Amino acid sequence: MLSCPPASVRHVALSLGITGQLAQVVILRELLIVFHGNELSIGIILAAWLLWTGIGSYVGIVLATRALDMAHTLLMMAMALFFVLPLTLAFSRLLRGFFGILPGVYLSFLDIACSCFLLLAPCGLLIGAMFTLIVRGWRESTGKAISSAAGTYMSEALGNILGGMLFTLLLVHYLNAFLMILLAGGLLSAVLATHVLYTNTPAFRLPKGRLLLVLTILVALLSLWPLSHWIDTTTWRLQWHSMAPEHSLVETVASKYGPIAVLCREDQYSFYQSGNLLFSAAGKESELFLAEDLESAVFAHFAMCHHENPRDILLIGGGIRGTLREILRHPVERLDYIELDRKLVDVAQSYVAEATVASLDDPRVRVILTDGRLFVRRSRKTYDMIIVDMPDPATASMNRYYTKEFFQEVSRSLNPGGMFMMGAESTVNLRGSAIANRNATLFHTLDSIFEYVLPAGQRLLLFIAGQKSEIVSCDSRLLQDRLLERGIDRTVFSPRHFDLLLEEGQLRRINWILRHHGRGPRTHLSPPQSPPFSLPGIEEQIAQSSHGPAVDARSFINSDFKPIAYYYTLVYWGGLTRSDHAALFRELSHVNPLWVLFPFAMALFFAVILRALVVFSSRTWGAVSTRYALSFAVFTTGFSTMTLQVALLFVFQNVYGFVYEMVGLIVALFMTGLVTGTATAQRWIRDKANPIVLAKVQAILAIYCAILAVFLPRTAYISSPTSVFLLFSGITWLSGFLNGIDFPLATSCCHKTGLGTELSTGMVYGTELFGASLGAVLAGVALVPILGVAACSMTAAFANAAAFVIIIFLARE
């Protein structure tokens, strides 16, 4: 039974959790914009946050062991946090302008890492330190050592859940970022102040005079509340001024998928989400919308003219940028248009050309607001044409539209003679290895499912695929005739565009490069072969390649579980920054997966040395070696749980579909499992804690991760969405549970080696966070994209297995 401190102490821990979670989510979303929505940065931002919180908890140990006035210190820290949070938010918006970064430029990995680590230091340190101090306060009010650690941990976790759900379900829809952050900081300060006022605990009492002063300052700070809107708008404007100068910021919309910004220059409106340019389109006042939206017109007409009689169409994405409008000029009977973000559709309708808005109301069109993958998987309907007009696979979520599994689902949903069309960014001669790898991957993945694939284009590479070779044509004459037959006005879209798109020289070159690159081992490590000068025609190229060596599936087939196209896109972005991290990424692909085991081998080696030292002198080295084993176990728990969580979220998104609230709920379930695990361990340990139990938990975790490694890829075959959700909820809850058991066990064992409560707690908490930090960055940046989900889970398994071995080896007594 947890011995209960006064409710107010629990409330303080709870509100620390709420505040921490709210602050983390808000700042993460803001920083993502600064980095142009680069998903890599999520791993780095999380890692920086976790790292500083970990260091903060160590700092907290130092503070807690001094004879400090607890209440005073905590209150001062809370007030400092109240200040620091909005300042951090403001700085993150002004970051680009402050460093004079050119508009439109992607920041390199190193730049992102440095700015995150500098920016997140103050709030991370404060929150981490406060955790350890609250543990001390809890202990002093109950007199129980270990339950104070577990109790604080659990309350904080509960606070995290509450904070997360509050944000997703309520706050993001109504409040701007500054208001949310002021709310977060204010909540903690208010709870602490109240606690201090009404407490009976001697540890938390404060002299009345000082208290009044504090309260006055608090009230003064709260008056910032009405100013928040002004601060929010001004910082937004300053930020966008440095990101897209001389474009006026017309509107910002808080969508749960990322903040949307609408910018205007003359008669052109550009739509950004999380700082990433989605598309530009002509505005309502524009007379030039046909010229302005040319790209979407080319996309639409190229697709539609390939099919002899396209009546049933499925369009995923791109409708509001004009593709839908152009498709409807053809004799379409039924069109299903899928768009994920309702807020984007709504805000775009206010600004794009009237003709585009009208196309949404066309009686032939059914607008369906859902995740495209989810729709295709569940739909029983078949189509003549499926067109995907989505952004490049630059995020894990976008990668799902370019995988083997998706193409299989698409192929099943096509009528006989049906075709599939998609596009991706490319360069003039496909020379760089990253972009060539990425586009060759897209080509080969398509080619593995469809019988006939034709890539065409230059800056924008279009892929058209079908099951019969007679249907997909590179004859521009045929396409032109169809366009004219369908009575599409020449002034709208000239048939000559097909001559441009299918210009023989460019077409042969692109086809040659894409068809040849990726055949044979290790071809992804060097740039693609340049094509010979006199190239065979497309038909001959296809015939030749069917006799050639097989495609290196490991590096050139994109799958839901091994998102290699996503990885290459990240390398490509990195290459654009011309920084050394591009080279680093390339080196990463040289890495043999088994090398991931190397650090664990090092850890084992250390253990052997320590064991030898213990044999030599048990007194000095005994405690040290036990603590090493315990720290390593805690580190690997943090590491493997985070790694597994990244992999799980990735798979869930792939299998279930990207629905923001579901992802939030899954994370909340993890925390619930965590709390339950901690409570359960609390109930059972008491004085029974010893390293062997911890070792057994590590073993269970290892086996669990290994099972998931085998099992996760098979989840793709589960058809019922409810089953998928329940399954993933269960798995996540269990992961949280196992993680939760770890904490009180480890703290208890540490305590037994002679360390004080705060010291043990702080050390365990901090080390777990370091592990989680490393896991976040490694899994998000390298493990999942390069090695895939199964290998990621196996790495987690190995981490825990190594911990098991080390504990058994070192902490036997």
Next chain:
Amino acid sequence: MLYIAVLLALLSVMMPLNSHRNNLPRRKFLRRGVGTLCSLGMAGQLAAKDNSPLQTARLGLIKAKRSPWFKALENGSISCELCPRRCRLAPGQRGFCRVRENREGECYTLVYGNPALIQNDPIERKPFFHVLPGSRALSISTAGCNMECKFCEVWDMALVAPEEVYAYDVPPHAVVRYAREANAQSISYAFGEPVVFYEYVHSIATHAKNDSLLNLLHTNGYISPSPLKALCDRLDAVNLDLKAFDDTFYRDICGGELNPVLASLQLLNKEGIHVEITNILIPSMNDHPDTLRKMCRWICHELGPNVPLHFGRFYPLYKLANLPPTPVSTLERSREIAMEEGLKFVYLARVAGHKAESTFCPNCGTAVIERLGFVVENNLLKDGKCPCGEPVPGRWKA
């Protein structure tokens, strides 16, 4: 012993996992370590049967030749005199352009005969609108560039060292032969930066001239006067990229300078070479009406009102990947400004289908050459004249 067993079990689970996931039998999985030689060999097999050097590009091919464009300094250092950068190179050091090197106190070009790009294109693609419309040109280019524009389209060829690209082995006389075989009427030194492979250009141009092929240059104009002058008697037409009429833009965004480029334009004009100018308009960076007006005024005054000017649309790419494309209305407005300042032939590039891709007679306004992108739809010119009689300046015949 328990833990070793666990480890072994885990290891054995991982191995078949890999091969199963990729549907490859174990044998192929083990072959992974074989190496690139295999793939290169295969690629060679798949290429067309002709064994000419043009058919097989090699990674990192370097063909060095001594260059006369340098000045010897003390201690074996040299000052390269080809472009206004005037790189001072210690022995063994490479210039900013990555393709010129100091070897034992002498300047060597590393790109004499190893083009990374050799392709056959319509002439309108370079873009040359007033030279042999509808004909084909053989384009040739090597790695390297003496500027570093943040909106570079060919950065993966130009802004890299020659060791990092695939190149063909093509001596200058062979270029001309290939051009003839491809039924090209001209050779264009385009896509990369011809200034940095000057010696190669000079040699090919000499052979081309002897064989009645036109020599077309597409350059950034960042070259010293002497080498440019020495090339002029072999040149037939030049398309110069005037990045902006603003030295700050040149320095910050391109890593170059404005004045030497203007000097090149003046020199070309004096030598009587047909010049066309390309200007990519990047929103908020170089599209201000006042600056554009000054630029057009300068062009009209220094080079004459007949110089074709191409305003190109910017699309997000390379280092400016998140900046929106140029609004078409900005392009149209810029064209109006240019025509107000007296320029007669102003085009919009990269807005395929726009009427400003066609050539209009300055007198009667008829569309004498109709174009869509690089496709010529209709050509009404007879002996370089509009049906109304007005001459339209340009190189209409070989």
